Amino acid sequence: MIAENGFFHSPVSAIAARAGVADGTVYLYFKSKDQILRTAIDTAFLHFFERAREEMATTEDAAQQLRILVRLHLETLAANHALAVVMQTEVRQSARFIAEFSRQHLVDYLNLTREVIRRGQQQGIFRPDVSDRTVAHCLFGALDEMVSSWVFTERPFEPGTTASQVLDIIFRGIETQSNHA
Amino acid sequence: MIAENGFFHSPVSAIAARAGVADGTVYLYFKSKDQILRTAIDTAFLHFFERAREEMATTEDAAQQLRILVRLHLETLAANHALAVVMQTEVRQSARFIAEFSRQHLVDYLNLTREVIRRGQQQGIFRPDVSDRTVAHCLFGALDEMVSSWVFTERPFEPGTTASQVLDIIFRGIETQSNHA
C-alpha cells in the first residue's frame, strides 16, 4: 500500500482494508500510523542483518564477505519490489524522520561494511590509503543508486549482474596493486 | 521550511509566514502546494546544469570534466544546507512523485555524466569494458551518499576533500592500466 501510494497518501483506513481488518484493529498492533512504517523498516533491516551475519560467517576472506553483502543487498530488494520502493522513498521521507529513526539502520549497515573493509585492509587485499568510511559510502551509494534506477523505471533487474558490475569498479578502485596484478 | 520539517509537515500557512506573506499570496505565485516544491527543485537543477555546462566547456579532458562535475555537485549542496536537505529527502518523497517528476532531473544529470564517461573511454583514459551507465550510477550514488551522510549527521563537510576521496576510488576503478601506471 505504502509502496504504491506513498506513506502520506495512504490513509490508515486503506492500509487496514488492504490487510483485511477494521481500522481500529490496526491500533491494537501499532501505536500510531508512524509505527506501521517504522516496524516495516525495522523488520526488514533485522532480517537483512540476520542473514548477512549468517552468510558472512562462512568465510574469512574480506573480499568474499563484501561480495556476500552486495549480493544480499540487491537480492533482498529484487525479491520484494514493494520493500524496495519503501526503502528508496519512504525511508527518506523527511529530515526529521531520517535523523530520528531510519539513519541509524543505515549507519549500522555502513558500520558492518566498514568492518569488512578494514579487515580487507589488514589482510592486505584492500588499499590502506583510503578511509574505510569513504569506501563504505561509495559502495553503498553505488548499490543504492542501482536499486533506485531499477525501482523508478521499468527496466528489468538482475541482482547478480548488477553486483558484478558495481564490484568490478569498486574492487579495482580499492584493491592493492599486488592483488590486482 | 520544507528542509526543516519536511514537505508534508509544512503547512502552506507556515511556508507563507516564513516568506513574510499572507497565505493567499502564495497562490498568486504557485498553483498548488506541490508546485512550490517542484519549482524549488526545478530551479536548483536549472542553475546546476547551467553552471555545469559553462565550467565543463573550459576543458576537453574527460577526467577533468568529471572532476568539475563532482566538485560542483558537492559545492552546490555544501553551500546551501537547506537545498541539500531537500535534495536528499523531499526529492524522493514518494514513488509516484519521483516517477512523475523528480527522476527526470536525475536522469538528465546521469546522462550528462555518461557522456563524459563515454568521451573518456574514447580518449582512452577510462576502461572501455565497463558500461557508462554503471559508472555514472556508481559515481552519482557515491556522491549522493556522501552528501546524505553530511546532511543527516552533524559532521563538518569539506566538498574538496570529499571530492578527492570519492574520485580517488572511482578513477582508480575505471581508469585504464596504461593511464594508471
Added chain:
Amino acid sequence: MIAENGFFHSPVSAIAARAGVADGTVYLYFKSKDQILRTAIDTAFLHFFERAREEMATTEDAAQQLRILVRLHLETLAANHALAVVMQTEVRQSARFIAEFSRQHLVDYLNLTREVIRRGQQQGIFRPDVSDRTVAHCLFGALDEMVSSWVFTERPFEPGTTASQVLDIIFRGIETQSNHA
C-alpha cells in the same frame, strides 16, 4: 439550517452542529455538502410521489385526482415550513444545479399532472382545445406562487382554502361548457 440561512451561507460545520454531530460525521453519510441538499430534495419528492400515487388511486375522476394533487402539494409544504423554504429557494439555486438535478423532479411532477389533465380531456370534463402542458404549467405555477407568497411573508397559510381558490380559477378555465353549466 439551510432553510434559515440558505445553502451557501450554511457552513457544513453549522449543519453538523445543528444535527448534533461532529463535522466529520456529516461525511460518513453524505459524500459532499452538495449531496446534503440533493438528498433532502430527493427524499421530499420521493415521499410526495409515493403519497400522490396512493391517494390518486382511490378515484378515477380526473377532476378529483387533480384536487388530490393540489391539496397534497399545499399540505405537504404547509406542514413543513423549512421544507417549503428550501423548495421555493434552494431548489432553484443556480441554472446549472437546476438543469443537472432539480428540474427533473419538477418535470416528473408536471408529467404526472399532465397525465391527469389528458385523462380529464378524454373523460370530457376538461376542454380538449388547450394543451395539457400549458395547463400543467399554469396549475403548478399558480400553486408555486401561492406557496412562495406564504413562505416569504408572515401571512398565515390555509392549504385547504388556497387549494379551493386556485382550483376555482383553473377549473373554470379548463372545464368544458357542458360541465360548467
Added chain:
Amino acid sequence: MIAENGFFHSPVSAIAARAGVADGTVYLYFKSKDQILRTAIDTAFLHFFERAREEMATTEDAAQQLRILVRLHLETLAANHALAVVMQTEVRQSARFIAEFSRQHLVDYLNLTREVIRRGQQQGIFRPDVSDRTVAHCLFGALDEMVSSWVFTERPFEPGTTASQVLDIIFRGIETQSNHA
C-alpha cells in the same frame, strides 16, 4: 456571467474580467458583490415598470391591460436569456435575500396586476367572487413557470403564443358569464 455560473460560483474577478476591467474597478461602481446582483435586478424591474406604465396607459380596458402586462413579461425575458436565467434563479437565491430584497419587486408587480384585476371586476368583465390577490398569484405563477420551463430546457420560446395559451385559461377562469357568452 452570473446567468451562466450562478452568483455564488461567479468570483468578482471573473465578473470583472468579463466586463473587461480590473477587479478593483468593480468596487468603484458597486459597494459589494451583492450590490452587483441587486443593481442588475433593480434595473431590470425599473425598466419593466416604466414600459408597463407607458403601454398600459394606452387603454382603459382591464382585459387589454392584462394582455399588455403578460406580453411584456414574456417578451422582456424572451429577449434577454441571461436576464431570464437570473430572474428564475438568483432572484430566489436564499430566503433571507428574497425577504430582504427581491420579494419587494414581485410584490410591486403583483400589486400592479391586482389593480388591473380589480379594475376589471369593477368594469364587470372579471368575476367579482375571486380575490384579486389569488388571481394575480395564479397569473404570475403561470407565466413564471412558462418562463422557467423555457429557461431550463432547450425548447424554443414564442412569447406571443405562450401569452395566448396562458391567457386563454386564466381569462376563461376569471371572466364573467355574460362576457364569456
Added chain:
DNA sequence: AATGAATGAGTGTTCATTCAT
C-alpha cells in the same frame, strides 16, 4: 479613474485516533 497585487478570514474535506459495543 483605474489597476491588480496582496490580504486573511472562511470553508469543504480528510483522516489519525478513540472507544462503546
Added chain:
DNA sequence: AATGAATGAACACTCATTCAT
C-alpha cells in the same frame, strides 16, 4: 480480540475586499 462509527483538529485553497501606485 475485533469492530467501525464518531470525532474534531488540521489544512489546502478560494475569493471578496482593500489600497498603494
